[in-house]
Amino acid sequence: MELQQTWMLPALIAIPFIAGLLCWLVERFNKRLPRWIALIGMMLTFALSLVLWQQGDFSGMSKQVIAPDAAVPWVAEFSVPWIPSFGISFHLALDGLSLMMVALTGLLGVAAVACSWNEIQRRVGFFHLNLLWSLGGVIGVFLAIDLFLFFFFWEMMLVPIYFLIALWGHDVVGKTKEYAATKFFIYTQASGLIMLIGILVLVIISYAQTGVVSFNYNDLLGTSLGGWEYPIMLCFFIGFAVKLPIIPFHGWLPDAHAQAPTAGSVDLAGVLIKTAAYGLIRFVLPLFPVASQEFAPIAITLGTIGIFYGAWLAFMQTDMKRLLAYTSISHMGFVVLAIYAGTLLSLQGLMIQMLAHGLSSAALFIMAGQLYERLHTRDLTLMGGMWGQFRYYAPILMFFCAALLGIPGTGNFIGEFMILFGSFAQYPVFVVFATFSLVLAGLYSLILIHRALFGENNIAALAERETKSHGLPARRLKDLGKRELSLLLMLAAGLVWLGLYPQPFLDTSSHAMQWINNAYIYSQVTQVDASQLLDVMEAR
Numbered sequence: 001m002e003l004q005q006t007w008m009l010p011a012l013i014a015i016p017f018i019a020g021l022l023c024w025l026v027e028r029f030n031k032r033l034p035r036w037i038a039l040i041g042m043m044l045t046f047a048l049s050l051v052l053w054q055q056g057d058f059s060g061m062s063k064q065v066i067a068p069d070a071a072v073p074w075v076a077e078f079s080v081p082w083i084p085s086f087g088i089s090f091h092l093a094l095d096g097l098s099l100m101m102v103a104l105t106g107l108l109g110v111a112a113v114a115c116s117w118n119e120i121q122r123r124v125g126f127f128h129l130n131l132l133w134s135l136g137g138v139i140g141v142f143l144a145i146d147l148f149l150f151f152f153f154w155e156m157m158l159v160p161i162y163f164l165i166a167l168w169g170h171d172v173v174g175k176t177k178e179y180a181a182t183k184f185f186i187y188t189q190a191s192g193l194i195m196l197i198g199i200l201v202l203v204i205i206s207y208a209q210t211g212v213v214s215f216n217y218n219d220l221l222g223t224s225l226g227g228w229e230y231p232i233m234l235c236f237f238i239g240f241a242v243k244l245p246i247i248p249f250h251g252w253l254p255d256a257h258a259q260a261p262t263a264g265s266v267d268l269a270g271v272l273i274k275t276a277a278y279g280l281i282r283f284v285l286p287l288f289p290v291a292s293q294e295f296a297p298i299a300i301t302l303g304t305i306g307i308f309y310g311a312w313l314a315f316m317q318t319d320m321k322r323l324l325a326y327t328s329i330s331h332m333g334f335v336v337l338a339i340y341a342g343t344l345l346s347l348q349g350l351m352i353q354m355l356a357h358g359l360s361s362a363a364l365f366i367m368a369g370q371l372y373e374r375l376h377t378r379d380l381t382l383m384g385g386m387w388g389q390f391r392y393y394a395p396i397l398m399f400f401c402a403a404l405l406g407i408p409g410t411g412n413f414i415g416e417f418m419i420l421f422g423s424f425a426q427y428p429v430f431v432v433f434a435t436f437s438l439v440l441a442g443l444y445s446l447i448l449i450h451r452a453l454f455g456e457n458n459i460a461a462l463a464e465r466e467t468k469s470h471g472l473p474a475r476r477l478k479d480l481g482k483r484e485l486s487l488l489l490m491l492a493a494g495l496v497w498l499g500l501y502p503q504p505f506l507d508t509s510s511h512a513m514q515w516i517n518n519a520y521i522y523s524q525v526t527q528v529d530a531s532q533l534l535d536v537m538e539a540r
Contacts, residue, residue: 005079009077009092009093009094010090011048012102012143013136013139016041016045016135016136019038019042019128020038020128020131020136021129022037023037023038023124024128025125026125027124034124038128038132039110039114041132042106042109042135045105045135047106049106052075052076052094052102053099056075056076056508058096058504058507058510060507061508061510062503062506062507064511065514066514066515066518072221073512075095076093077091077093077094078091079091082146082149086213087216088146088148088215089149093145093217094143096509096510096512096513097282097516100351100355100505101142102139102143104354107494108270108358109132109135111487111490111491112262113128113131113263114487115263115484115487119261119373127168127263130163133160134160134267134272135267135271137156138153138157138275141279142278145216147199147202147220147283151192151199154279155189157272158184158189158192161260161267161272162181162182164267165177165260165264166182168261169181169259169260169261179255180255180258181256184255187242187249187251187252188252191238191239191249195235195239195240197235198235198236198239199215199236201228202223202287203215205223205228209224221286230288232288232291233292233295234291236283237284240279243272243276243279244276245273245276246333246336248302250306250329254326256325257325258322258325265321265368269325269365270359270361270362273328280339281339281347281350285339286520289520295340296341296342299336300336302336303332304434305333306332307330308433308437309330310327310328310333311327311330311441311444313329314326317380320448320452321368321378323380323444333437334353337419337434338353338423342517342520343426343521344513345422346418346421347513348418348422348509348510348513349415349417350415351505352505353416353418355494355498355505356410356411356412356414356415356498357415359491359498360400360404360495362491363400366488367396367488370393371393374477374478375477380451384452384454384456385454386453387453390477393479393480396489396492397453400488400491401445401446401448405441405445405446409499409500411495411499411502412499
């Protein structure tokens with residue numbers, strides 16, 4: 001495929017930044033205008049990602065095998081000098097993997113703006129500035145292949161999310177929203193600094209060998225690191241492990257999720273933790289393949305512990321958002337298993353899993369927010385009997401809970417089973433443990449459904465008490481409106497598409513995942529000619 005220098009890549013980053021700034025500037029004239037500007041900005045971003053997808057012409061690519069020594073399969077690129085004396089450039093590039101992640105960010109950005117339409121009533125412009133700038137930073141992370149630029153976007157997206165939680169979050173008993181925001185910021189900032197040390201050491205070693213200072217991904221690939229490879233890999237791993245999060249680096253996540261506004265939770269669960277998985281795939285496996293293979297059993301052990309630990313703690317929660325936060329920790333254990341197994345099947349399963357988890361977790365956090373707007377509580381022990389109160393809310397909540405546990409017909413099922421099949425040959429014991437955890441996933445999903453939808457009807461009494469405490473007359477609970485319903489049905493349609501016909505997504509990411517698979521699996525193969533390697537690939 002012919003590589004093109006295109007302005008569409010910086011436009012993907014610039015649109016959210018410009019729209020966010022406009023939201024802040026127009027707030028003084030009109031309180032509703034920032035919402036429309038933010039919505040149009042994210043819709044434009046999503047539309048631009050679809051244009052790039054259509055131009056890429058990815059159909060049938062999963063049938064093509066790329067050579068082990070092939071260059072990175074970029075589809076589009078944009079590069080201008082930034083700080084030439086330090087070898088730093090504003091270098092963006094797009095392949096099938098980053099395209100899927102950017103499209104997911106655009107779609108969930110639209111969802112995040114739409115779900116906060118009525119929830120946010122104060123500082124509306126500044127809220128949308130922070131929301132859109134965090135999403136712009138995430139898109140920058142997915143596109144940057146200059147390591148300095150990558151680190152710039154990695155750190156930049158943290159500040160808006162801090163403000164989202166600290167200014168518009170919810171206090172819970174014993175913990176303030178400022179506490180949750182500060183905890184998130186310290187965790188991610190400290191891990192980012194550890195990663196920066198790894199980047200600088202990698203660049204210094206590359207300079208010692210080549211005499212050229214460069215932060216460019218393509219230049220750093222294949223750098224001979226000797227005994228330094230393992231410690232540098234650990235610096236990168238810690239930076240990504242905190243954001244993913246992998247046990248024991250997960251401490252910030254439950255508080256941040258539970259106390260963030262709905263749009264912040266959608267941002268965190270849907271796309272922010274995906275940046276860490278993307279970083280592991282894009283940087284850790286290809287740059288440090290030998291050290292990554294040595295470290296794989298440790299990483300997969302931590303991931304498997306996370307699967308059970310997250311599922312068990314989810315099972316113990318009574319707060320709906322904290323329950324959903326712990327399910328994210330559990331599902332990210334599957335992501336770690338897929339990454340370090342490193343087979344083409346597990347990596348392709350990972351692609352589907354990240355897309356499906358983004359859609360299903362975002363939808364459930366949106367529904368938790370909708371319920372909080374109506375009842376002013378997220379305590380599952382106070383709920384019950386919702387099935388008789390809501391015509392649309394209850395069956396849609398049941399669908400997304402079923403999707404989260406990986407029911408056939410949804411993308412979560414396809415992703416999880418591709419990961420398990422792809423990892424079984426190398427790590428059969430871990431795969432057996434991970435498969436048992438699916439029982440726990442069913443358990444916490446069914447408990448959420450039972451407590452909220454069935455049992456004794458507490459919802460009507462709770463709503464009546466809420467309205468009286470606010471000095472309002474008793475009223476029937478309002479079901480989902482057209483805006484809320486269309487938003488959730490859009491996410492549900494995406495999950496069903498992933499579950500019934502995932503081939504277009506597998507085709508799109510195929511070349512990118514093949515290249516990463518080659519960089520990781522065949523790194524230790526020496527003195528083997530290309531024809532033998534091609535035979536190995538075809539046998540795979």
